[in-house]
Amino acid sequence: MALLPLPEHQHIRYNPLRDDWVLVSAHRMKRPWQGQVEKPVQEDVPRHDPSNPLCPGATRANGKVNPEYESTFVFDNDFPALEPDAPEPDVGDHPLFRSASAQGVCKVMCFHPWSDMTLPLMALPEIRAVIDKWAELAVELGATYPWVQVFENKGAMMGCSNPHPHCQVWASNFLPNEARLEDRTQREHLRAHGQPMLLEYGRLEAQRKERLVVENTDWLVVVPYWAVWPFQTLLLPRRHVTRLQDLSADERESLASIMKSLLTKYDNLFEISFPYSMGWHGAPTGPYLGEDCGHWLLHAHYYPPLLRSASVRKFMVGYEMLAQAQRDLTPEQAAQRLRSLPEEHYRTRAQ
Amino acid sequence: MALLPLPEHQHIRYNPLRDDWVLVSAHRMKRPWQGQVEKPVQEDVPRHDPSNPLCPGATRANGKVNPEYESTFVFDNDFPALEPDAPEPDVGDHPLFRSASAQGVCKVMCFHPWSDMTLPLMALPEIRAVIDKWAELAVELGATYPWVQVFENKGAMMGCSNPHPHCQVWASNFLPNEARLEDRTQREHLRAHGQPMLLEYGRLEAQRKERLVVENTDWLVVVPYWAVWPFQTLLLPRRHVTRLQDLSADERESLASIMKSLLTKYDNLFEISFPYSMGWHGAPTGPYLGEDCGHWLLHAHYYPPLLRSASVRKFMVGYEMLAQAQRDLTPEQAAQRLRSLPEEHYRTRAQ
Ligand SMILES: O=P(O)(O)O[C@H]1O[C@H](CO)[C@@H](O)[C@H](O)[C@H]1O
Ligand SMILES: O=P(O)(O)O[C@H]1O[C@H](CO)[C@@H](O)[C@H](O)[C@H]1O
Numbered sequence: 251m252a253l254l255p256l257p258e259h260q261h262i263r264y265n266p267l268r269d270d271w272v273l274v275s276a277h278r279m280k281r282p283w284q285g286q287v288e289k290p291v292q293e294d295v296p297r298h299d300p301s302n303p304l305c306p307g308a309t310r311a312n313g314k315v316n317p318e319y320e321s322t323f324v325f326d327n328d329f330p331a332l333e334p335d336a337p338e339p340d341v342g343d344h345p346l347f348r349s350a351s352a353q354g355v356c357k358v359m360c361f362h363p364w365s366d367m368t369l370p371l372m373a374l375p376e377i378r379a380v381i382d383k384w385a386e387l388a389v390e391l392g393a394t395y396p397w398v399q400v401f402e403n404k405g406a407m408m409g410c411s412n413p414h415p416h417c418q419v420w421a422s423n424f425l426p427n428e429a430r431l432e433d434r435t436q437r438e439h440l441r442a443h444g445q446p447m448l449l450e451y452g453r454l455e456a457q458r459k460e461r462l463v464v465e466n467t468d469w470l471v472v473v474p475y476w477a478v479w480p481f482q483t484l485l486l487p488r489r490h491v492t493r494l495q496d497l498s499a500d501e502r503e504s505l506a507s508i509m510k511s512l513l514t515k516y517d518n519l520f521e522i523s524f525p526y527s528m529g530w531h532g533a534p535t536g537p538y539l540g541e542d543c544g545h546w547l548l549h550a551h552y553y554p555p556l557l558r559s560a561s562v563r564k565f566m567v568g569y570e571m572l573a574q575a576q577r578d579l580t581p582e583q584a585a586q587r588l589r590s591l592p593e594e595h596y597r598t599r600a601q
Numbered sequence: 602m603a604l605l606p607l608p609e610h611q612h613i614r615y616n617p618l619r620d621d622w623v624l625v626s627a628h629r630m631k632r633p634w635q636g637q638v639e640k641p642v643q644e645d646v647p648r649h650d651p652s653n654p655l656c657p658g659a660t661r662a663n664g665k666v667n668p669e670y671e672s673t674f675v676f677d678n679d680f681p682a683l684e685p686d687a688p689e690p691d692v693g694d695h696p697l698f699r700s701a702s703a704q705g706v707c708k709v710m711c712f713h714p715w716s717d718m719t720l721p722l723m724a725l726p727e728i729r730a731v732i733d734k735w736a737e738l739a740v741e742l743g744a745t746y747p748w749v750q751v752f753e754n755k756g757a758m759m760g761c762s763n764p765h766p767h768c769q770v771w772a773s774n775f776l777p778n779e780a781r782l783e784d785r786t787q788r789e790h791l792r793a794h795g796q797p798m799l800l801e802y803g804r805l806e807a808q809r810k811e812r813l814v815v816e817n818t819d820w821l822v823v824v825p826y827w828a829v830w831p832f833q834t835l836l837l838p839r840r841h842v843t844r845l846q847d848l849s850a851d852e853r854e855s856l857a858s859i860m861k862s863l864l865t866k867y868d869n870l871f872e873i874s875f876p877y878s879m880g881w882h883g884a885p886t887g888p889y890l891g892e893d894c895g896h897w898l899l900h901a902h903y904y905p906p907l908l909r910s911a912s913v914r915k916f917m918v919g920y921e922m923l924a925q926a927q928r929d930l931t932p933e934q935a936a937q938r939l940r941s942l943p944e945e946h947y948r949t950r951a952q
Binding site (some may be wrong): 330344495 | 611612613614615617621622624625626629631632633634635636637640662679680681682683684687688690695696697698699700701702703706748750752753754757758759760761762764769771773777778779780794798801802805826856878879881882897902904916918919920922923924925926927
């Protein structure tokens with residue numbers, strides 16, 4: 251049987267980080283779309299809105315007044331999913347009815363005092379301030395909590411309920427599913443292959459280039475071989491860094507720069523403020539700080555929902571929920587499109 | 602430390618079928634919602650639209666003309682994600698770049714000739730015809746394919762691009778992720794506990810009642826202890842049936858009846874045609890037909906996206922994608938709400 255080049259025909263690909271598979275059916279992009287069309291992404295956000303609880307000087311739900319902050323600003327989520335003092339639940343009386351305690355902290359972090367600002371439009375020192383604050387929170391919350399999840403929901407399409415540029419940081423007394431999974435797969439890979447999985451993967455992608463989106467001395471961004479979302483990317487350091495707080499000053503500078511490049515390309519893809527959920531994964535903290543976490547490599551996942559245009563998203567529904575993720579273009583096609591986009595933002599270019 | 606009742610405080614619950622956890626933060630329902638509001642669900646679908654490719658007598662994308670069908674109607678998806686003759690891919694040259702062949706069949710199945718019909722509004726014999734057709738396809742495609750995924754995406758919110766009542770059936774030459782996972786967990790449970798997991802689980806839920814939504818002699822519907830979506834349900838037979846095709850005539854009758862009850866309650870919850878993705882999971886087929894699959898119990902999952910109202914959905918985004926699913930009301934609260942809803946459809950009541 252002849253071995254045909256991958257892009258032409260449907261096949262499945264293995265995701266070694268999640269130990270699962272994705273169905274790649276590149277030819278599905280050809281089908282007409284008569285389904286739901288998304289509302290236009292809001293582009294006319296007012297710079298300052300005193301009634302927006304994330305703005306400098308605004309009053310929040312709990313009556314507290316925000317300071318007139320000029321860079322980042324961190325506060326406790328007024329409707330936290332995790333609280334530090336939640337009592338122990340009844341642990342359950344049967345193996346099919348098991349529960350366990352969930353304690354933690356939910357913080358909100360504003361990136362910038364202006365509501366009409368986004369990361370790709372921010373200056374490099376401003377992005378660097380965000381990175382430093384992430385590292386600071388990772389140290390502070392990671393002192394006791396085993397997992398500190400930094401994540402950003404961007405755009406109403408991704409459930410973000412406030413247009414002001416911000417992310418969230420949720421720390422928990424348990425390792426969440428994705429953390430447990432990546433801990434296991436990376437540990438097994440190191441044991442079997444003698445190299446941290448993502449360090450080896452990044453080196454190979456830097457050579458192969460077909461899935462590269464952008465790179466610099468310290469970092470690279472790829473559409474991973476096993477990407478599920480149409481324009482999903484993986485941001486990897488070149489050095490064996492396991493946690494955000496371990497990044498050197500130079501690596502933070504170059505991280506600001508590669509984030510700006512990636513997010514500019516994302517915005518340029520459909521000439522909108524590109525929606526996504528993103529988050530950082532690194533070695534666990536708290537009690538794990540004293541353990542060997544050499545199988546980990548710090549990385550960020552970007553999961554953008556859009557598929558065809560600013561208004562047509564990928565629905566991860568029926569087959570995806572019940573059976574397996576399915577994508578409609580190859581990771582190589584997505585990488586090529588992102589790679590070829592300009593690094594100057596469409597909004598500054600237009601001026 | 603005092604053991605407090607579960608509903609009041611956040612905790613995590615274990616899902617034995619997926620071997621993962623969900624964060625339950627019941628108090629999150631109190632937070633105000635300023636995020637995306639969904640478009641109203643389309644309620645004025647024309648009964649017959651000759652330009653709709655799913656209607657009787659309509660011409661499809663490939664030029665074929667649908668028969669003037671009067672019950673169910675099955676045809677090959679004109680834009681299939683899986684095709685029977687896809688060539689073998691290059692299997693990859695490295696453990697981090699693994700791919701495998703994907704071959705299969707994608708069918709579309711119309712439930713009824715009218716576009717303004719939905720399952721809960723259909724008569725019991727009409728629903729029974731759908732069930733018989735599911736079983737027929739499970740036999741036909743399951744003769745060779747190891748997995749036959751029957752699923753329905755209902756509503757534009759769930760990526761459904763055509764309002765005509767229909768489901769899809771995708772058969773593949775591989776076991777998809779969810780199938781592999783449930784095969785493993787059910788196998789391990791039988792080995793460790795001597796009973797099929799879901800048979801044991803169903804019996805316990807029938808006794809405990811707090812998560813029951815509706816039941817009859819052969820079936821029960823629960824909001825599972827580990828439900829992720831706000832109004833997620835699990836439909837279970839009381840007998841140890843492993844595949845759709847093994848249901849007796851009586852069980853098919855009572856299945857039609859319990860589906861009608863459940864879907865009527867769903868529609869009554871917010872008085873709209875309730876969106877969801879649903880699908881059947883049963884023992885694998887093809888080469889597995891000759892193997893012992895006694896650890897399996899046939900079941901259907903219903904995953905509805907709505908949370909607060911007809912227009913406010915649950916977003917499974919940042920924390921959920923990067924860390925762990927999180928829900929904003931307890932499964933017991935959801936079950937109680939569904940249980941208390943009338944079994945007469947709001948549209949027939951209004952007449
Ligand atoms: O096949 P359809 O209805 O056009 O498409 C829908 O269901 C598929 C299977 O769940 C998904 O892959 C698509 O994203 C969704 O839009
Ligand atoms: O916390 P927010 O932004 O109000 O809420 C958003 O992010 C949360 C964390 O990913 C999700 O649980 C919510 O469904 C989503 O709407």
